[in-house]
Amino acid sequence: MPTTLSRRASALLPFALLALAGLVLTFAIQERYHHRILTLTLVWATMGLSWNIISGYAGQISFGHQAFFGIGAYVTILLIVHLGLTPWIGMLVGAAAAVLAAVLIGFPTFRLAGIYFALATLAYPLILRIFMDFLGYQEVAIPMIRERAWVYMQFLDPRAYNLLVLAAFLAVFWLSHAIERSRLGYWLRALKENEPAAEAMGVDTFRCKMAAYMLSAAPPAIIGAIYAHAVLFVVTPDAVFGLLVIVQTLVVCLVGGAGSKWGPLLGAAIMVPLSETLDMTLGDRFPGIQGIVYGAALVLVMLFAPEGLYWRFRGLLVGRRSAPAAALQPIASPQPDAAAPRAVATDGTPILEAHGVSKAFLGLRAVEDVSFVVRQGEILGIIGPNGAGKTTLFNVLNGFLLPESGEVRHRGQPITGLRPNRICRRGIGRTFQVVRAFPHLTVLENVMVGAFVRDAAEPDARARASAALARIGLETRADLLPTGLTTLDLRLMELARCMATAPELVLLDEPLAGLGRDGIEVMMALIRRLRAEGVTVAIIEHTMHALVRLADRLVVLDHGRLIAEGPPAQVTRDPAVIEAYLGKRWLRHAEGLRA
Amino acid sequence: MLKVSALSVTYGGLHALDAVSLDVQEGEFITILGPNGAGKTTLLKAISGALPMVAGQIEYRGRDIGRLPSHARAGLGIAHVPEGRRVFPTLTVLENLVMGSYRAAARARRAETLETVFALFPILRERQRQVAGSLSGGEQQMLALGRGLMAQPDLLLLDEPSQGLGPRIVETIFEVIAEIRRSRRITILLVEQRVVEALELCDRGYVLETGQVVLHGDREALLRDERVQHAYLGA
Numbered sequence: 001m002p003t004t005l006s007r008r009a010s011a012l013l014p015f016a017l018l019a020l021a022g023l024v025l026t027f028a029i030q031e032r033y034h035h036r037i038l039t040l041t042l043v044w045a046t047m048g049l050s051w052n053i054i055s056g057y058a059g060q061i062s063f064g065h066q067a068f069f070g071i072g073a074y075v076t077i078l079l080i081v082h083l084g085l086t087p088w089i090g091m092l093v094g095a096a097a098a099v100l101a102a103v104l105i106g107f108p109t110f111r112l113a114g115i116y117f118a119l120a121t122l123a124y125p126l127i128l129r130i131f132m133d134f135l136g137y138q139e140v141a142i143p144m145i146r147e148r149a150w151v152y153m154q155f156l157d158p159r160a161y162n163l164l165v166l167a168a169f170l171a172v173f174w175l176s177h178a179i180e181r182s183r184l185g186y187w188l189r190a191l192k193e194n195e196p197a198a199e200a201m202g203v204d205t206f207r208c209k210m211a212a213y214m215l216s217a218a219p220p221a222i223i224g225a226i227y228a229h230a231v232l233f234v235v236t237p238d239a240v241f242g243l244l245v246i247v248q249t250l251v252v253c254l255v256g257g258a259g260s261k262w263g264p265l266l267g268a269a270i271m272v273p274l275s276e277t278l279d280m281t282l283g284d285r286f287p288g289i290q291g292i293v294y295g296a297a298l299v300l301v302m303l304f305a306p307e308g309l310y311w312r313f314r315g316l317l318v319g320r321r322s323a324p325a326a327a328l329q330p331i332a333s334p335q336p337d338a339a340a341p342r343a344v345a346t347d348g349t350p351i352l353e354a355h356g357v358s359k360a361f362l363g364l365r366a367v368e369d370v371s372f373v374v375r376q377g378e379i380l381g382i383i384g385p386n387g388a389g390k391t392t393l394f395n396v397l398n399g400f401l402l403p404e405s406g407e408v409r410h411r412g413q414p415i416t417g418l419r420p421n422r423i424c425r426r427g428i429g430r431t432f433q434v435v436r437a438f439p440h441l442t443v444l445e446n447v448m449v450g451a452f453v454r455d456a457a458e459p460d461a462r463a464r465a466s467a468a469l470a471r472i473g474l475e476t477r478a479d480l481l482p483t484g485l486t487t488l489d490l491r492l493m494e495l496a497r498c499m500a501t502a503p504e505l506v507l508l509d510e511p512l513a514g515l516g517r518d519g520i521e522v523m524m525a526l527i528r529r530l531r532a533e534g535v536t537v538a539i540i541e542h543t544m545h546a547l548v549r550l551a552d553r554l555v556v557l558d559h560g561r562l563i564a565e566g567p568p569a570q571v572t573r574d575p576a577v578i579e580a581y582l583g584k585r586w587l588r589h590a591e592g593l594r595a
Numbered sequence: 596m597l598k599v600s601a602l603s604v605t606y607g608g609l610h611a612l613d614a615v616s617l618d619v620q621e622g623e624f625i626t627i628l629g630p631n632g633a634g635k636t637t638l639l640k641a642i643s644g645a646l647p648m649v650a651g652q653i654e655y656r657g658r659d660i661g662r663l664p665s666h667a668r669a670g671l672g673i674a675h676v677p678e679g680r681r682v683f684p685t686l687t688v689l690e691n692l693v694m695g696s697y698r699a700a701a702r703a704r705r706a707e708t709l710e711t712v713f714a715l716f717p718i719l720r721e722r723q724r725q726v727a728g729s730l731s732g733g734e735q736q737m738l739a740l741g742r743g744l745m746a747q748p749d750l751l752l753l754d755e756p757s758q759g760l761g762p763r764i765v766e767t768i769f770e771v772i773a774e775i776r777r778s779r780r781i782t783i784l785l786v787e788q789r790v791v792e793a794l795e796l797c798d799r800g801y802v803l804e805t806g807q808v809v810l811h812g813d814r815e816a817l818l819r820d821e822r823v824q825h826a827y828l829g830a
Contacts, residue, residue: 386733486632583763
């Protein structure tokens with residue numbers, strides 16, 4: 001297909017240009033010192049790219065990435081010293097060791113939210129340093145080998161190292177490119193922006209983070225091994241596990257911009273030659289001043305491009321894609337196929353059952369001994385006063401919370417204790433009371449995050465997501481960022497994202513909140529159409545005049561307990577429900593209707 | 596009391612508000628209607644200083660406040676209760692309420708106002724030691740409104756106070772708002788999707804569509820207006 005061909009070509013072009021630029025520089029440069037700068041630039045660009053995989057794409061900040069750099073260097077050199085193993089194989093062993101090390105930190109910490117991962121990574125290189133000292137490896141020199149030097153990665157020509165580092169850089173650049181275009185890349189960006197929402201959309205956040213961390217651990221080991229041969233010659237804990245390594249990596253990423261494959265390259269291309277040249281020129285005449293100039297350059301970049309130069313330039317070129325919906329045409333309402341009424345027969349098969357579910361927070365009983373069923377093909381309304389435990393109940397049903405007692409069954413099988421992404425994959429989707437968008441992804445990309453659950457390939461997921469947007473009437477918003485969209489657009493986007501996971505049951509948490517009259521009609525038409533297409537709906541809502549028209553059955557929660565259940569007409573006349581929830585005004589209104 | 600003239604606000608070069616003018620007298624209750632995306636929230640944000648304006652003027656008690664930062668406007672007695680339950684989730688309910696009363700005029704009467712707020716929302720008294728993040732959505736909404744009242748404001752900007760609340764609580768909220776109105780001590784600008792209730796309470800109203808005022812008038816005129824009846828009252 002021509003489109004995929006041109007996509008391929010457009011992906012290969014920058015890659016080819018970078019390779020060409022690297023080759024030209026390698027052979028154009030004459031001075032040994034300049035070769036060194038080129039090597040260092042590519043080393044730190046590669047380190048930056050590796051760090052960027054876990055910390056830029058996935059947003060899990062690693063303060064200890066030099067651990068992998070050092071592991072690669074030490075493993076490779078020790079294998080030469082003790083076993084005479086060629087570093088070409090040794091560095092692969094080093095990479096494997098680094099991946100193993102990543103698993104060891106990632107496994108316990110990625111299940112915890114927030115700062116634990118960053119803290120663990122901070123400790124890692126410190127421990128390794130002490131460990132190397134303890135083993136007596138304070139200084140390990142690479143043994144000089146004269147004959148067949150290339151087998152031992154020992155070259156006299158600096159261009160050989162340039163080419164070696166260039167190859168490593170290009171490989172990691174390509175890896176980054178592949179991640180950006182892949183399902184993993186979209187999922188990493190989604191979990192960086194909103195982890196619970198990503199989980200609920202079927203993203204196995206734990207596995208994604210592990211995959212990203214393992215991928216980001218291997219290249220530093222390779223580049224560490226090469227760095228030892230090209231620059232160090234004598235490996236010390238300080239040189240490979242030291243602060244300098246992580247500081248260089250972070251500077252390159254922060255200056256260039258994290259979250260894109262171009263950022264670390266840009267950062268390295270500016271900051272490494274700058275610091276080296278400063279050392280040579282100013283530093284020679286006024287020792288120490290190079291540090292001040294370097295620091296000033298860093299501060300300037302942080303002031304004028306706090307997100308990094310790449311994003312700054314991109315922002316200037318492309319302009320922000322967020323737009324106020326006020327300036328756009330109101331969306332064409334999604335073909336309101338004359339509200340397929342209650343024709344869809346529900347055969348009464350329970351699709352979801354809750355048995356005696358209880359959940360408490362710090363002694364406050366949020367949900368207590370609640371049992372009910374959602375039947376295949378129905379629209380079930382869940383109502384009750386604020387704080388009655390409705391959202392907590394949804395959080396138990398979709399796996400965010402583990403109940404203290406009781407059980408949830410989906411199609412007869414227990415799903416209590418499954419993680420939200422598993423429950424989503426089983427066909428239970430949900431939306432949120434306050435819309436949880438991924439703010440730096442476009443509307444289409446937001447929906448793609450859900451679509452990837454069913455389609456692993458990017459073009460398929462894109463097509464599925466586009467179709468979901470079109471069905472909901474939101475296709476004109478596809479390329480906008482969620483910032484600045486109206487409440488209605490955001491709620492529609494979230495519904496499209498949920499539908500892209502192809503659920504058979506959706507849990508909608510106040511989908512009408514914040515919508516005006518027209519919006520309510522649009523959303524109600526959509527929910528009816530979902531049901532007409534065979535999707536079962538459980539919906540929490542306070543907009544009673546809409547819900548009584550929409551729902552087949554209502555269940556009522558009050559203080560965490562189920563107090564009533566039945567068809568809307570019956571439930572809304574129940575004195576207990578009126579007392580707890582509906583209030584006298586509703587009663588007057590309802591009587592007015594009856595009269 | 597408040598005079599907004601030809602106010603324009605843009606997002607990324609596109610007009611969210613386009614030359615909007617409105618006038619509010621001391622003690623008046625004004626409601627602002629309009630579909631999603633009309634610019635109602637933007638208008639309140641521009642008045643409280645949460646969003647910068649690109650053109651126009653905002654005069655408050657004869658003083659140009661259009662360039663003042665939001666905390667300075669709050670100091671002049673303008674309280675903004677934004678939509679979407681913007682409470683401080685890690686502070687307790689009580690701390691959240693106290694945070695609302697740092698203005699000198701409010702600090703003096705803090706204990707008294709706190710009693711009033713607790714009387715209006717008994718659930719907040721029950722939960723005063725709980726962190727706000729653990730409240731249900733509706734309770735957070737009450738807390739946000741309560742915090743706004745703690746400031747002893749002269750001008751109260753209310754953005755969809757009933758959003759996400761059950762019918763009975765909505766009744767309470769509107770009773771609270773009616774109560775505030777009866778006292779006539781606080782001037783109110785209300786954005787609400789519950790048009791019937793909002794119109795019942797207001798003295799006058801403005802209808803916004805795609806960033807412009809398309810209609811304004813007193814309550815009776817709006818209730819009689821065909822467009823309002825059709826678009827918002829479902830007649």
